Amino acid sequence: MLQVRRLVKKYGDLVAVAGVSFQVEAGRIYGLLGPNGAGKSTTIGCVSGLMPPTSGSVAILGHDVVSQGTSAKKELGIVPQEIALYEDLSARENLGYWAAAYGLRGSKLRERVGEVLGLVGLLDRGDEPIGRFSGGMKRRLNFACGIVHRPKLLLLDEPTVGVDPQSRFRLLELVQEQARQGVGVLYTTHYMEEAERVCHELGIIDRGKIIAAGTLDELRAMLGERDLLRLSGRFQAETAAEAIRGLEDTELVQCSDELLTIALKDGSQRLPLIFASLDAVGAKIRETTLKRPSLESLFIKLTGEELRE
Amino acid sequence: MSIRFVLVTAQKDLRRLGRDLRALAIWMGIPLLIGTLFSLAFGNGAGVRPKPHLLIVDQDQSFVSQALVGFLGSGGPEGFALVDKVSFEEGNRRIAEGDGSALLILPKGLGLAVLEGSPATLHLTTNPAQRILPAMIQESLEILCEMVFYLRRLAGDTLSKVAGWMSGEGGMADDAAVAALAVEVKRFTEGLKPYLDPPMMSVQTEVETVENPLAKGAGYLMAPGILFMSLLFMAQGLAADLWTEREEGTLWRFLTTPRRVGNLVLGKTLAGFVLMAGVSVVALLLGAAAFEIEVARLPLAALWASFSGAVLLLLFQALFLFASSRKGASLLGTAVVFPLLMLGGSFFPFEAMPDWMVAAGRWTPNGLAVSELKAILDGRWEMMGLGSSFLILSGVATVAVMVGSWRMRRGFLST
Numbered sequence A: 001m002l003q004v005r006r007l008v009k010k011y012g013d014l015v016a017v018a019g020v021s022f023q024v025e026a027g028r029i030y031g032l033l034g035p036n037g038a039g040k041s042t043t044i045g046c047v048s049g050l051m052p053p054t055s056g057s058v059a060i061l062g063h064d065v066v067s068q069g070t071s072a073k074k075e076l077g078i079v080p081q082e083i084a085l086y087e088d089l090s091a092r093e094n095l096g097y098w099a100a101a102y103g104l105r106g107s108k109l110r111e112r113v114g115e116v117l118g119l120v121g122l123l124d125r126g127d128e129p130i131g132r133f134s135g136g137m138k139r140r141l142n143f144a145c146g147i148v149h150r151p152k153l154l155l156l157d158e159p160t161v162g163v164d165p166q167s168r169f170r171l172l173e174l175v176q177e178q179a180r181q182g183v184g185v186l187y188t189t190h191y192m193e194e195a196e197r198v199c200h201e202l203g204i205i206d207r208g209k210i211i212a213a214g215t216l217d218e219l220r221a222m223l224g225e226r227d228l229l230r231l232s233g234r235f236q237a238e239t240a241a242e243a244i245r246g247l248e249d250t251e252l253v254q255c256s257d258e259l260l261t262i263a264l265k266d267g268s269q270r271l272p273l274i275f276a277s278l279d280a281v282g283a284k285i286r287e288t289t290l291k292r293p294s295l296e297s298l299f300i301k302l303t304g305e306e307l308r309e
Numbered sequence B: 001m002s003i004r005f006v007l008v009t010a011q012k013d014l015r016r017l018g019r020d021l022r023a024l025a026i027w028m029g030i031p032l033l034i035g036t037l038f039s040l041a042f043g044n045g046a047g048v049r050p051k052p053h054l055l056i057v058d059q060d061q062s063f064v065s066q067a068l069v070g071f072l073g074s075g076g077p078e079g080f081a082l083v084d085k086v087s088f089e090e091g092n093r094r095i096a097e098g099d100g101s102a103l104l105i106l107p108k109g110l111g112l113a114v115l116e117g118s119p120a121t122l123h124l125t126t127n128p129a130q131r132i133l134p135a136m137i138q139e140s141l142e143i144l145c146e147m148v149f150y151l152r153r154l155a156g157d158t159l160s161k162v163a164g165w166m167s168g169e170g171g172m173a174d175d176a177a178v179a180a181l182a183v184e185v186k187r188f189t190e191g192l193k194p195y196l197d198p199p200m201m202s203v204q205t206e207v208e209t210v211e212n213p214l215a216k217g218a219g220y221l222m223a224p225g226i227l228f229m230s231l232l233f234m235a236q237g238l239a240a241d242l243w244t245e246r247e248e249g250t251l252w253r254f255l256t257t258p259r260r261v262g263n264l265v266l267g268k269t270l271a272g273f274v275l276m277a278g279v280s281v282v283a284l285l286l287g288a289a290a291f292e293i294e295v296a297r298l299p300l301a302a303l304w305a306s307f308s309g310a311v312l313l314l315l316f317q318a319l320f321l322f323a324s325s326r327k328g329a330s331l332l333g334t335a336v337v338f339p340l341l342m343l344g345g346s347f348f349p350f351e352a353m354p355d356w357m358v359a360a361g362r363w364t365p366n367g368l369a370v371s372e373l374k375a376i377l378d379g380r381w382e383m384m385g386l387g388s389s390f391l392i393l394s395g396v397a398t399v400a401v402m403v404g405s406w407r408m409r410r411g412f413l414s415t
């Protein structure tokens, strides 16, 4: 349904996307998980035909986005990261306009607009100018505008940012509902829980590169059964590293004078041993966190950094 | 490009504009406000129906000419016309300054000619800035001449007597002299009878083409420029909507649809055209009432004004797409609008500009539009002139659409 091959996008000297490849199948939700600035929106921009790739290719249902843009865009629905709505128009008028942009008209258009309004729970507020809507309501309408023309491929760029918990829950359900109806979904987010909850497959993206990809289970397996231990305090990086490397079944993920990240089996049981070894080289530990295997710990393991919002 | 979708887009934008009542009121109010200011400044009050103001140079100083002056001025200030008796020099100067509806010159020998039944010519110079008032005067003079003609036919004797009085004796002439004159005149008229069927006096109307532009009436000369001043402001304001669409993210969304961006540009321009047509119609109706413009000329004038307004809108849209921010766009707009207003006849009418400035001004899109609008309102437009101006502006519009669409696809969103 969507084929992205070795996509590269540069803004001048800055390489925002550095050779990304993935594909999205009908009825599946593919997640791009990564921190701010990782290149998610840029990838969405290239997929939607908004910006020409520097190199590489994007094909939607076999239509190349650059050379067959119009055919490709017909199949595409987009829920942009920034809300994209006419503030002076009502929800119904906003939906009507975007439906018309995809060729719907007359009674078909009106029916579909009503249906989508119901879907996102805005039927009773459909005729108000949306200037008065809350952030969550606008987000839901923003989503509705992306699906009003029944696209085969849906692109969602961090659709739940700044949304209250109820709206977020509803939005995630709606996305899953789209997939159940056979729509292929590309879903970007920097929320681990979201990615773990809705995505069938995932690509973890950092600095324009997909650093790990696969199903949730495959990704968990990459981490092994190991926990992730993070220690902050004052260390001498060299000697601390030495001390940790001496231990069995531990892997030093990252090491500096303030922070140590260690992947290890049965973390909770082996904490005293670790403390003792570090104490022996004069390290002062201020804070300890131990994480069970998760996408987050995988991300930290892969990049040495936490996935910040 | 889909016409249906362009219409849908225009409808969408009209709705949005319709909800922005403040902007709408400002745009509708601009021509009213500016028009009122100018009419106050130039004393050419809109709505007050002026009386014809007739300047008469009586070079004859005869009984007949005095009677004519009296007749035209009868009824005092409430009467048909305000009449000022002036010297030849003063009359010419005042009509050249646009002070007065018409200048009537009663030539030496007029009185005698009337009485003798010989042809005479009245010279009437009209003020081209006023349409109906001079026509009223001309019409009245023609009626008057015919009256004189029939009077002569019916009462040749009496007239002859009058001719006698005029010959300088004062008081009553002696009977013999009057009788002799009467016989003389009668024979003369009799002899001319076959040739007298057309009125014996012709009134010749000369449309003055004076160097001083104010002769045409400052208000009338200003009005088309003022309309375009408000159209330019509207074009500037409406074009900024592209920045609104950018900020609201709707432009971004539009670019992800299969529609060509030209649809959006044209839809927006169509919405602007409709609004400008509304403003033009109101402004032209007010202008027509104030300056006595023939109503039949208004539809073409309104169409032309709103078409050129839409072209200006396209130009501003294309221009604004190259600004780096909304603020930059508005600064850019202001930097362009004022020279255009200056050159294009909105601050000073072309008639009051130095030649080089007029030449430059007519090459600005609004200046071109203003001169054609003037031609339409004066009833002197020609197919060739208007047609080629239309083609020029259409060409400008096409380039603006192409440049604007290109810029929207490339770069506008990422600046």
Ligand SMILES: Nc1ncnc2c1ncn2[C@@H]1O[C@H](COP(=O)(O)OP(=O)(O)O)[C@@H](O)[C@H]1O
Pocket: A011, A014, A015, A016, A034, A035, A036, A037, A038, A039, A040, A041, A042, A043, B414
């Ligand atoms: N229009 C642009 N011009 C220059 N740099 C950009 C532009 N858009 C994004 N970037 C840069 O490209 C990188 C990727 O950005 P983006 O794709 O928005 O990341 P994400 O959506 O994952 O947060 C960032 O470093 C960002 O600063």
Ligand SMILES: [Mg+2]
Pocket: A037, A040, A041, A042, A081, A157, A158
């Ligand atoms: Mg982003």
